Amino acid sequence: MHTQQGIKWVQLRFMLPAILFISLVSIYPFISGIIYSLKDGSLLNAGSFIGFANFVEIFKMSEFWAAFKFGVIFTICSVLGSYLLGLFLAVLLNMNIPGRGIFRVALLVPWVISSVVSMAGWRTIIGDQTGIVNSVIQSLGFEPILFLSNEDWAVFSVIMVKIWKSFPFMMVSLLATLQTINHDLYEAGSIDGANKWQMFIRITVPQLKTVTFVCWILMSIWSFNDFDVLWLLTEGGPLDATQNLIIMSYKYAFIKSSTGMGAALGILSLIVLLTLALILLRVQKKDE
Incomplete structure (x- = not known):
């Protein structure tokens, strides 16, 4: 009995540094955020x-509901767009095509490159007046497209850039799972007379369900909490058209110096994400 207690105490001592670290970087900021959200501090x-x-006060603000609506639209479009593009490329790279290794490395660039560098590049490409795309359009005699200054175009632009930056994660995750599927299943399907599309729907898609739900949950969290793409491209503009709850929280906390409102917006964002994750997990569990 004393020996077992001694072993548990030794195990606890080994775990103690990790517990303290997690408490310092996760639990303490979370509790502090809750406390700040209940105050009118600056x-x-x-x-x-x-x-x-x-x-x-937040629930009475039209700005909050506009940011929430944009965050939902941005998340849904980003997740679906990056997933479909990632799935298409994963299936393609799973085939025996020439230069497959080179393409795998090249397609990872959007994911691994710094957000500051990539967003600066995108501003150079789709900048309103001096961007490469508008320079070409104007040279052909057409009016420039205000990708980042027009509300509708700005929403479209940030979604497209987010998909470009996120699809490599989906691609790598799905490709890794595709390579684990037993080829005997496809041989059996071929013997039964199934074509490639039928085998994709009946064999490939079911085998990808688990990793699909995990990717959706992670990408939903990253997209709803996205700050770097939106801030570096549009700073939430024009007219707050691309402002999500995270950017709104940042503005209230550090620009308007209202830490209480900023913390409250952060807590609400967390609640939304937890609810979304629970829904997806329930759907996955029910499907299984």
Whole structure:
């Protein structure tokens, strides 16, 4: 009995540094965020306790609902777009095509390159007046397209750039799973007279269900919480058309110096993401 207690104590001592580290970088900031959301503080003043007044005020703001709506649209389009493109490329790279290794490395560039560098490149390409695309359009005698200054075009542009940056993650995850599928299943399907499309729907897609749900959950979290793509391209503009809850939280906390409102927006964003993750997990469990 004493020996077992001694072993548990030794195990706890080994785990203690990890527990302290996790508490420092995760639990403490989370608890601090909750406390800040219940105060009317600023960057220079901790403020006083006001309960849920920040949350009540947020729900009355049309800016919040506009940011929430854009965040949902941005997330759905980004996840579906990156998944479909990643799936297509994964299936293609799973075939025995010439230069497959080179293409695999080249297609990873959007994912591994720094966001600052890639977004600076995209601003050079789709900049409103001096961008490469508009320079070509104007040289042909047409009016420039305001990719980042027009509200509709800005929403379209940030979604396309997010898909470009995110599809390599989907591609690599799906490709790794495709390579584990037993080829005997396809041989059996071929013997039964199934064509390639039927084998893809009946064999490939079911084998990808688990990794698909994991990718959807992770990409939904990353897309809904996206800051670098949106801020570096449009800073949430024009007229807050590409502002999500994270950018709105940042603006209130660090630009408008309202840490209470900023923290409350962050908490609401977390609640939305947890709800989405639980829904996807329930769907996966029900499907299984």
